[in-house]
Amino acid sequence: MFMVYNKITEGIATAIRQIVGNEWFISNRADLGKYSHDETEDLRYYPEVVVKPKTADEVSALLKLCNQHLIPVTPRGAGTGLSGGALPVMGGLVIAMERFNQILNIDEENLQATIEPGVITEEFMNRVAAKGLLYPIDPASKGSCFIGGNIAYGSGGPRVVKYGTIREYVLNLEVVLPSGEIIWTGANTLKYASGYNLTQLFIGSEGTLGIITKAVVKLIPAPTTDALMLASFNSNEEACEAVSAIFRAGIIPSTLEFMERKAVQWVIDKDGIAFDMQPQDAAFLLIEVDGTNANVIFGDCEKINAVLETHGCTNVLFAESSAQKEELWRIRRTIGVSVKSNSVYKEEDTVVPRAALPQLIKGVKEIGSRYGFESVCYGHAGDGNLHINIVKANMSDDDWNTKLKDGIREIFELTVSLGGTLSGEHGIGFVQKDFMPIKYSPTHFELWRGIKQVFDKNYILNPSKIFNA
Amino acid sequence: MFMVYNKITEGIATAIRQIVGNEWFISNRADLGKYSHDETEDLRYYPEVVVKPKTADEVSALLKLCNQHLIPVTPRGAGTGLSGGALPVMGGLVIAMERFNQILNIDEENLQATIEPGVITEEFMNRVAAKGLLYPIDPASKGSCFIGGNIAYGSGGPRVVKYGTIREYVLNLEVVLPSGEIIWTGANTLKYASGYNLTQLFIGSEGTLGIITKAVVKLIPAPTTDALMLASFNSNEEACEAVSAIFRAGIIPSTLEFMERKAVQWVIDKDGIAFDMQPQDAAFLLIEVDGTNANVIFGDCEKINAVLETHGCTNVLFAESSAQKEELWRIRRTIGVSVKSNSVYKEEDTVVPRAALPQLIKGVKEIGSRYGFESVCYGHAGDGNLHINIVKANMSDDDWNTKLKDGIREIFELTVSLGGTLSGEHGIGFVQKDFMPIKYSPTHFELWRGIKQVFDKNYILNPSKIFNA
Numbered sequence: 030m031f032m033v034y035n036k037i038t039e040g041i042a043t044a045i046r047q048i049v050g051n052e053w054f055i056s057n058r059a060d061l062g063k064y065s066h067d068e069t070e071d072l073r074y075y076p077e078v079v080v081k082p083k084t085a086d087e088v089s090a091l092l093k094l095c096n097q098h099l100i101p102v103t104p105r106g107a108g109t110g111l112s113g114g115a116l117p118v119m120g121g122l123v124i125a126m127e128r129f130n131q132i133l134n135i136d137e138e139n140l141q142a143t144i145e146p147g148v149i150t151e152e153f154m155n156r157v158a159a160k161g162l163l164y165p166i167d168p169a170s171k172g173s174c175f176i177g178g179n180i181a182y183g184s185g186g187p188r189v190v191k192y193g194t195i196r197e198y199v200l201n202l203e204v205v206l207p208s209g210e211i212i213w214t215g216a217n218t219l220k221y222a223s224g225y226n227l228t229q230l231f232i233g234s235e236g237t238l239g240i241i242t243k244a245v246v247k248l249i250p251a252p253t254t255d256a257l258m259l260a261s262f263n264s265n266e267e268a269c270e271a272v273s274a275i276f277r278a279g280i281i282p283s284t285l286e287f288m289e290r291k292a293v294q295w296v297i298d299k300d301g302i303a304f305d306m307q308p309q310d311a312a313f314l315l316i317e318v319d320g321t322n323a324n325v326i327f328g329d330c331e332k333i334n335a336v337l338e339t340h341g342c343t344n345v346l347f348a349e350s351s352a353q354k355e356e357l358w359r360i361r362r363t364i365g366v367s368v369k370s371n372s373v374y375k376e377e378d379t380v381v382p383r384a385a386l387p388q389l390i391k392g393v394k395e396i397g398s399r400y401g402f403e404s405v406c407y408g409h410a411g412d413g414n415l416h417i418n419i420v421k422a423n424m425s426d427d428d429w430n431t432k433l434k435d436g437i438r439e440i441f442e443l444t445v446s447l448g449g450t451l452s453g454e455h456g457i458g459f460v461q462k463d464f465m466p467i468k469y470s471p472t473h474f475e476l477w478r479g480i481k482q483v484f485d486k487n488y489i490l491n492p493s494k495i496f497n498a
Numbered sequence: 499m500f501m502v503y504n505k506i507t508e509g510i511a512t513a514i515r516q517i518v519g520n521e522w523f524i525s526n527r528a529d530l531g532k533y534s535h536d537e538t539e540d541l542r543y544y545p546e547v548v549v550k551p552k553t554a555d556e557v558s559a560l561l562k563l564c565n566q567h568l569i570p571v572t573p574r575g576a577g578t579g580l581s582g583g584a585l586p587v588m589g590g591l592v593i594a595m596e597r598f599n600q601i602l603n604i605d606e607e608n609l610q611a612t613i614e615p616g617v618i619t620e621e622f623m624n625r626v627a628a629k630g631l632l633y634p635i636d637p638a639s640k641g642s643c644f645i646g647g648n649i650a651y652g653s654g655g656p657r658v659v660k661y662g663t664i665r666e667y668v669l670n671l672e673v674v675l676p677s678g679e680i681i682w683t684g685a686n687t688l689k690y691a692s693g694y695n696l697t698q699l700f701i702g703s704e705g706t707l708g709i710i711t712k713a714v715v716k717l718i719p720a721p722t723t724d725a726l727m728l729a730s731f732n733s734n735e736e737a738c739e740a741v742s743a744i745f746r747a748g749i750i751p752s753t754l755e756f757m758e759r760k761a762v763q764w765v766i767d768k769d770g771i772a773f774d775m776q777p778q779d780a781a782f783l784l785i786e787v788d789g790t791n792a793n794v795i796f797g798d799c800e801k802i803n804a805v806l807e808t809h810g811c812t813n814v815l816f817a818e819s820s821a822q823k824e825e826l827w828r829i830r831r832t833i834g835v836s837v838k839s840n841s842v843y844k845e846e847d848t849v850v851p852r853a854a855l856p857q858l859i860k861g862v863k864e865i866g867s868r869y870g871f872e873s874v875c876y877g878h879a880g881d882g883n884l885h886i887n888i889v890k891a892n893m894s895d896d897d898w899n900t901k902l903k904d905g906i907r908e909i910f911e912l913t914v915s916l917g918g919t920l921s922g923e924h925g926i927g928f929v930q931k932d933f934m935p936i937k938y939s940p941t942h943f944e945l946w947r948g949i950k951q952v953f954d955k956n957y958i959l960n961p962s963k964i965f966n967a
Contacts, residue, residue, distance in 0.1 A: 138742050138853035139882075161748065183691035193666050194689060196698065210941050216914075218849040219881040220663060220922035222652035222702050224934065224964050225946050229665065229698035233691050250748040273607050279630065279719040279790065321748065325791045380687040384607035412688040413608075445685075453689035465693065472679050476952060477694050483948030495693050 032488045032498045034119055035099045037077045045080060045122070048090045053081040053128070064105060064123045068170075069113040069460055070375060076103065076117035083128045085203060085211050085242040092240070092489075093209035095122055101492050102207075104236040106146065106178030109170040111376050112458025114182060114235045118493050124240060126177055132156055133243070140248040141200065141217060146177020146241045163251040165192035168454070169362045177241050183233030185454035187284035187361075190411030191319075192249070195232060202231050203243035207485040217245045230480070235456050236491040238484040255283065255319035256326050257348040259357055260337050261310045265289055265406070267341035268312035269386040272410045274336045275316070276383075280329050285411030286315040287386070292364045292407040292418075299367045302360055309343065314410065315361050364407050365416070373421040373429070375460075377437065379444040380453030383413035392443040393417055400436035401428060414453035441467045457495045465496060501957045501967045503588055504568045506546045514549060514591070517559045522550040522597070533574060533592045537639075538582040538929055539844060545572065545586035552597045554672060554680050554711040561709070561958075562678035564591055570961045571676075573705040575615065575647030578639040580845050581927025583651060583704045587962050593709060595646055601625055602712070609717040610669065610686060615646020615710045632720040634661035637923070638831045646710050652702030654923035656753035656830075659880030660788075661718075664701060671700050672712035676954040686714045699949070704925050705960040707953040724752065724788035725795050726817040728826055729806050730779045734758055734875070736810035737781035738855040741879045743805045744785070745852075749798050754880030755784040756855070761833045761876040761887075768836045771829055778812065783879065784830050833876050834887070842890040842898070844929075846906065848913040849922030852882035861912040862886055869905035870897060883922035910936045926964045934965060 037045070046054045055061060056078045065073045082088050095102045101121030108115050117123050129145035135157060136142065142164070144153060151171040157164050167186040168174055178184070180199055189195075200221075202214045214227035221228070231238060262268040272285055289312050296302050314337075318329040330347070337345060348354040368374050381389050390406055393415075397404045401424045408416040417440065421429050441451055445468045451461050465474075474496055481488070488498045506514070515523045524530060525547045534542045551557050564571045570590030577584050586592050598614035601622060605611065606629060613622060620640040626633050636655040637643055647653070649668055658664075669690075671683045683696035690697070700707060731737040741754055758781050765771050783806075787798040799816070806814060817823040837843050850858050859875055862884075866873045872891040877884045886909065890898050910920055914937045920930050934943075943965055950957070950967075957967045 136851070136853075137746060139851040140745055141851060183689075183695075185689050185691075189689060193662050196695075197662050197666050206941070212939060212941050216849070216919035216937070217851050217917045218883075218919055218922060219852070220652075220654050220658060220849050220878070220883050221919060222654075222847070222921040222923050222925045223919045224702075224926055224938065224942070225949050226652075226698060226702050227942070227945065229695060229701075232698075233693075233695050250745060250750060253748070276609055276719060277606060279722070281719060320794075322791070322794045322797065325789075325794050328791065378691070380685070380689050382605070382608040382610060382686050383688070384605075409689070414687075414689050448686045450685035450687055450690060450692045452691045453687060454691050456691045457693055468685070469693065470681060472675070472681050473693070473696070476696065479952030480694050480949060483945060483952065 032492060033099065034101045034121060037100055037122065041094065041098055041100065042078060044094055045078060045091065048087055049080045049082050055079040064125065067108040067110040067113065067115040069111055069116065072113055072116055074116045074118045075120065076123040077120050079123040079125055081125045081128050085205055088124060088205045088240050088242055089209040089211055091124060092205055092207050095489050096207050096487055099487055100489065102489050103491050104240045106175035107173050109174040110178060110182060110458060111378065111455040112452065113460045114456055114458035114494055116459050118459055126175065129242060135160060141245055142248060143243060143245050144176060145243060147175050150174050150176050150179060157248050158251060161251050162248040164198065164246060164248055166195045166198055169365055176244060180232055180241060180244060181234065181236050182456035183454060185409065185412065185414065187286055187409055190285050190409065191281050191283040196229060198247045199228060199232055199244060200247055201245040202228055202241050204231060204239035204241050206239045207487065207490050219247065233456065235458060235494050237481060237494055238490065252319035253321050254323050254326055255317055256330050257317045257354045257357055258330065259346040260314045260316060260342045261307065261344040262312045262341055263309050263343055265312045265390045266387040268314050269390065269410060271314060271337055271340035271342060272386065273384045274340055275333055278332055278336050280332055282316050282411060283319040284315065284317040286361050287410035288313045288315065288361060288364065288407040289405065292405045293360060295405055296360050296363050296367050299371045300363050302363065304360060315357060364405065368405055368418040368420060375419045375437065377417040377419065377440060378452040378455035379417060379440065379449060380412065380414045381444055381447045381449030383411065385447040385449065386410055386413055386415060389415055389444060389447055393440055396436055396439045400432060402433060402436060412453060413449065438464060438467065459494055462494065462496055501961060502568065503570045503590060506569055506591065510563065510567055510569065511547060513563055514547060514560065517556055518549045518551050524548040533594060536577040536579040536582065536584040538580055538585065541582055541585055543585045543587045545592040546589050548592040548594055550594045550597050554674055557593060557674045557709050557711055558678040558680055560591065560593060561674055561676050564958050565676050565956055568956055568958065571958050572960050573709045575644035576642050578643040579647060579651060579927060580847065580924040581921065582929045583925055583927035583963055585928050587928055595644065598711060604629060610714055611717060612712060612714050613645060614712060616644050619643050619645050619648060626717050627720060630720050631717040633667065633715060633717055635664045635667055638834055645713060649701055649710060649713060650703065650705050651925035652923060654878065654883065656755055656878055659754050659878065660750050660752040665698060667716045668697060668701055668713060669716055670714040671697055671710050673700060673708035673710050675708045676956065676959050688716065702925065704927060704963050706950060706963055707959065721788035722790050723792050723795055724786055725799050726786045726823045726826055727799065728815040729783045729785060729811045730776065730813040731781045731810055732778050732812055734781045734859045735856040737783050738859065738879060740783060740806055740809035740811060741855065742853045743809055744802055747801055747805050749801055751785050751880065752788040753784065753786040755830050756879035757782045757784065757830060757833065757876040758874065761874045762829060764874060765829050765832050765836050768840045769832050771832065773829060784826060833874065837874055837887040837889060844888045844906065846886040846888065846909060847921045847924035848886060848909065848918060849881065849883045850913055850916045850918030852880065854916040854918065855879060855882055855884060858884055858913060858916055862909055865905055865908045869901060871902060871905060881922065882918065907933060907936065928963055931963065931965055
């Protein structure tokens with residue numbers, strides 16, 4: 030289907046201004062620049078107009094107007110996305126949700142909170158932590174990303190391995206549909222078996238079905254103690270094999286992160302983080318256990334240690350202070366940014382059953398050596414979720430622009446052949462959609478397009494994301 | 499929309515026989531009887547034909563045929579449903595999934611299992627328990643229900659409070675669509691951010707979108723120790739208030755079940771289970787904690803005890819042996835069956851934010867006293883999920899058949915006003931659908947019907963469930 034969209038005319042612009050107020054209306058090129066990109070590679074697409082509404086009613090009026098005039102609308106959170114989901118590739122209107130920044134309620138009786146989508150994830154986590162509570166969904170970008178974006182893209186982070194996915198924490202959503210109607214998707218309940226679950230359908234729908242204006246999320250009592258260790262291995266394979274073995278030993282760590290040598294090297298070289306890497310270190314696991322009892326944590330660490338010893342681990346560094354924990358986490362969290370700020374790159378977010386990780390990494394390296402690109406691999410090994418940062422290195426501009434796509438295709442083909450899929454937590458957005466047929470059949474596309482049309486028959490919302498019309 | 503269905507003619511019956519074989523084709527009235535009801539009240543609807551296919555290809559051929567001839571199809575698991583989801587209210591064909599009873603694979607590397615939908619939940623749990631693993635979704639009917647039914651209805655059970663809902667455990671589904679196409683809904687991965695999540699859409703869709711023929715589920719390391727206590731209270735309100743307080747004290751019990759006096763009395767009177775109930779006992783909490791360390795469990799019990807003491811608990815009985823644990827669980831698990839086998843009844847499955855439980859129970863009693871029905875309340879208090887068994891008691895047949903519906907409506911209105919919804923884990927099925935407009939707007943129905951039509955444009959699959967066409 031080929032969609033025809035209209036431009037924002039003077040008349041429509043005036044109507045938009047009237048809805049949000051002049052102060053929150055942006056149309057000059059310089060100020061639009063910030064909204065022309067997210068954290069996805071170096072891609073830039075300028076919208077015609079950016080608005081910053083404050084209420085669901087304003088969002089409703091904007092969507093009604095755009096629906097009537099067939100103006101493409103791109104919802105935008107903090108712009109930290111890695112799949113181009115916030116890129117206004119069709120121009121039109123960007124609805125920036127940054128003024129939806131209120132934590133409306135933290136209900137300590139029910140362990141639930143009601144928040145607006147523009148709340149920064151870490152700020153929310155800190156607010157609930159002060160009450161002894163945990164909201165465990167913390168992507169690496171937690172200091173700047175918005176919870177609304179996390180929900181729209183099905184974001185994860187390191188603690189999913191123990192605490193479950195964001196799907197387990199989002200109970201109910203207020204959304205504005207493209208028609209302008211405002212609905213709550215479900216109920217503020219921990220269990221829900223009352224018709225098709227629209228809340229779950231919105232999670233991971235990448236702003237293509239409606240715009241989230243409120244979220245009710247579940248909180249849990251916070252763990253009171255934790256331990257962090259960094260285990261070194263002589264090979265990626267041994268590190269990955271240790272991952273499965275830890276679970277088989279009956280332990281569920283609160284995080285179980287993988288970093289290959291090159292990832293850590295990059296952080297040391299480019300960000301000046303001090304870390305004494307040994308020549309033989311090929312890969313690392315960053316393992317955290319948490320709970321409410323120091324003895325149990327200690328026992329878990331001992332069990333993990335025993336597993337590590339029998340899986341080729343050469344050294345285990347136990348963090349002895351919060352400062353040292355923070356330092357180790359900083360290595361892990363800085364990798365992505367470090368790669369991005371120092372090279373032309375592409376980031377993939379492959380996910381496979383966790384025991385397939387060694388094969389995946391080995392295959393990625395082999396593909397890289399054939400195509401001439403370097404890759405920096407790291408990620409949530411406990412979930413089988415491997416981030417692959419492909420860096421240009423010595424690849425020619427020509428090869429980067431033309432041949433690389435075939436290399437990426439091979440990576441995804443391998444991922445799918447191992448029982449995995451294209452994205453574990455970054456979403457498909459704009460940059461991965463062309464690879465979707467590797468995994469999904471025409472029937473899947475037909476079902477997805479059908480669902481899209483139920484919510485957005487004119488395809489105005491975040492067009493050209495996940496799949497084409 | 500008014501759907502016109504066709505009857506199964508001789509010719510169609512012959513084609514059906516050819517697909518499944520004569521042995522698995524049932525059309526005589528006597529044998530159809532078993533398939534005319536599930537565990538929902540005393541409702542009976544006879545199908546025209548029942549078949550028991552063995553493969554997805556057979557299911558595919560059946561659905562293609564029925565789609566072509568507009569024959570209504572009702573998928574059936576174990577028939578333990580409580581909302582009438584397996585009732586063939588339009589006649590037609592029942593596809594009984596009992597021969598899909600294989601555990602295809604238990605993958606200890608990845609902690610995943612691939613199972614057919616007709617596997618009995620408890621059998622599967624036992625099989626994985628023998629490997630030190632846990633599949634924690636165990637409805638009270640676990641000894642007879644099928645996992646496929648659990649998935650289709652979003653079933654829960656007592657351990658959701660700690661381990662999360664079935665949504666966290668179902669990773670991927672093989673489904674046959676009404677068109678006859680067979681697809682996998684997602685990938686065998688713990689994280690998934692690759693397009694609209696069809697797996698999640700199928701969970702809780704009550705067999706209206708497709709027929710599940712395989713499921714890949716997540717397993718976790720099993721806890722190795724647990725403790726069980728039964729706490730007595732002088733009032734429902736005090737018991738319910740203690741529930742929230744336990745979480746606020748930082749404990750997540752593995753189960754936190756509520757039973758009012760009448761529920762326990764019913765079990766004692768009707769099932770002869772010995773239990774020394776005191777005259778002042780008005781309500782009970784059955785609290786289990788589990789983990790891997792006996793000292794931690796003991797510490798958790800002490801903390802819970804302290805909370806109970808300050809919330810009006812009059813007695814705590816600690817189970818001192820597995821036999822005693824089993825006995826206490828038998829009380830809880832027998833309530834539903836006990837009520838059903840001894841009285842005309844209706845069962846509601848209300849769910850509210852957990853702190854609203856006292857108000858809900860109080861309201862239910864008040865509504866009952868106005869309408870003249872008795873109610874037996876119990877359920878998953880930790881999740882705010884209250885089962886309300888309405889028993890006919892001294893209500894006249896006339897009132898039961900005509901006025902009761904208004905009373906139930908009032909119960910749901912109260913539930914919704916407290917932030918809850920109609921069903922937490924039993925589904926809407928046939929018997930609750932008329933109450934759905936209490937909670938949901940015409941827009942919700944429009945979206946649901948739209949989704950239904952994407953998958954099943956002829957409305958052949960489980961028609962007249964959740965909502966009308």
